[in-house]
Amino acid sequence: MNSKFLKLSALALGLIVSSETFAQDSVATALPVPPVFSPSTSFSTWSFGVNAGVLAPTLIYGKNDFTSWKADIGYGAYIKKQIWPAFGIQANFLGGKLKADNSRELGNGSAPASPYSSHETSVKYSGSINAYLSLANIYWMNRTNVIQPYVTAGYGLMGYDVDLTSSAGTTRFNPETINESFIPVGAGLKFGLSNNIMLDLGYQMNFVDGDNLDGYHSGPQNDKFSYTHIGLEFALGGKTKPQLSTYNPVAAMEADYIARNAALQSDLAAERAKNAQQLAQVTTDWARFKTDSDGDGVSDYFDKCPNTPAGKQVDGAGCEIKVTTVNPVKVVVTEEDRRIVAEAIKNLEFDFAKSTIRPSSYPSLNRVADLLKSKDFSLKLAGHTDNVGSNAANLKLSKDRAESVKSYLVSQGANPSRIEATGYGESQPISSNKTAAGRQNNRRVEFTLY
Known part of the structure; x- marks a missing residue:
């Protein structure tokens, strides 16, 4: 008996050490949790496990036909498909030996009345299909399932050979394998060692549909045997996906x-x-x-000529109005002046449906600004559009484009008080709006120099 438990202890220690070795590369980093309502393809749903432990005619529950059970090493494996986070289907395999004898006296101190002193049953195969229910995924107060309690139940078939030893010391060998169905019911705990490895501690009671597991029929009850195990479960599908069973x-x-x-x-x-x-x-x-900092009657927000000297007459933009009372100079517009203005009109371009002047128009506008500064001319800007769009939108666009030209000329040093900007929208076409060329002609800003 002691040698059996020493072997089991060494086996358990080996499983734990090997699990720690496998877990070294992934314990430190947890995988991201998939969002709500993620498909099952976001998780690892297949896994397999190996285990070993104590196989006995009965442990914890009930009695069999022999009074004293003997622990022996059992071994098992399984493959599991997780259907939902809390439910899966598991195919189990189990093998090993079951031993018991009548060395223990009955409760009244007498020896058991049995023609046999002991039996040894070799489980050749044991396969079952089990339903797997994870309780950690049902307990909603847990955010993570590092420790996962579970229960299993299913149905299976097993085959075994039985050797009986009589009270006289003779052994009867059964040359034929006995096949019976059985019902496995189990419970256990799983511990997450890494993203794809779990330590499995479990107990399973197996109820055989017959009273021949020990080769001896002595009462109305069927035989049963237990399996207490320790093992490892490995998730399939790579290390990049979390297990559905832990979700x-x-x-x-x-x-x-x-x-x-x-x-x-x-x-x-x-x-x-x-x-x-x-x-x-x-x-x-x-x-x-x-605020009117310079006191010229125009607020600072609209004042384009701040710091006007006190007492000076200003226009609506806050710029000083210069009045010539002696020897007024007659302003003469020459053909060269008109050519400069006509060139500016010809080269003037805006972004589509906007009042933003394109840089290609700056050189000709700069020459108009120089003309206004050098000869003190006045300039009227009249914006026009075609008839595409609403009247209100066209009127605003024509006004904005005329104001945009004025702002640019003022930025180049022209006197804002001598520039008037007006928008007429689509009201004054110079060509038919029925053709693309006509509409192009109607989209214009007219310069009137005086």
Whole structure:
């Protein structure tokens, strides 16, 4: 008996050491949890296990036809398909020997009344299909299932040979293998050692459909035997997927809710910061609306000529109006001046449906600005469009384009008080809007120099 337990202890120690060796590369890093409602392809659903342990005629539950059971080494293996996080189907194999004798006296101190003193049963094969139920995935308060309690039950077939020793010391050998069905019921604990390896500690009671497991029929009850084991389970499908058996759907829903709530809080904080920035800008603009630093009657927000000397007459843009009262100079527009303006009109281009001037138009506009500065001309800008789009949109676009040209000329040093920008929309076509060429002609900004 002692030698058997020494062997079992050495085997258990070997399984634990080997499991730690396999787990070295993956214990430190946990795989990401797939999101809620992920398909089964996101998980490892197949696994296989190997185990070894104590095989006995009965342990923990009930009695058999012999009074004293003897522990022996059993061994097993299985392959499992996880259907849902808490449920799977498992195919089991079990082998080993079962031994018992009548060395223990009955409760009244008398020897058992049996023609046999001992038996040895060799389990040649034992295969069963079991339902596997993981309790950790049902207990919703657990976020992770590092320790996984489980129960199993199923149905199987087994074949065994029985050798009986009579009370007189003679042994009867049964040359034929006995085949019986049996019902395995078990429970156990699994411990996650890594992303794809689990330590399995379990107990299984097997109820045989017959009273011939020990070769002797002595009562109305059927025989049974137990298997207490330690083993390892290995997930198939690579190391990049978590096991479906360790997945907790409720914890995944909670994690998804927390992530969504954090994202919403982040978006809300960003929106609040944006609103605060806009409010600060509005406050700054409002202060400029109310402030007239140079006292010329035009608020700083609209004042294009700040720091105008006190007492000077200004226009609506806050720029000083220069009045010539002595020897006024007559302004003469020459053909060269008109050519410069015509060239600017010809080269003027905007981005499609926008008031943004394209850089290719800058050189000719620069020459117009130089002309306005050198000869003190006045300029009227009239924006026009074709009839594509609504009247209101065309009127706004024509006005914005004329204002865009004015802003550019002012940026080049032209006097804003001498430039007038007006938009007429589609109201003054110079060609038919029924053709592409006609519409192109109608999309224009006219320059009138005076």
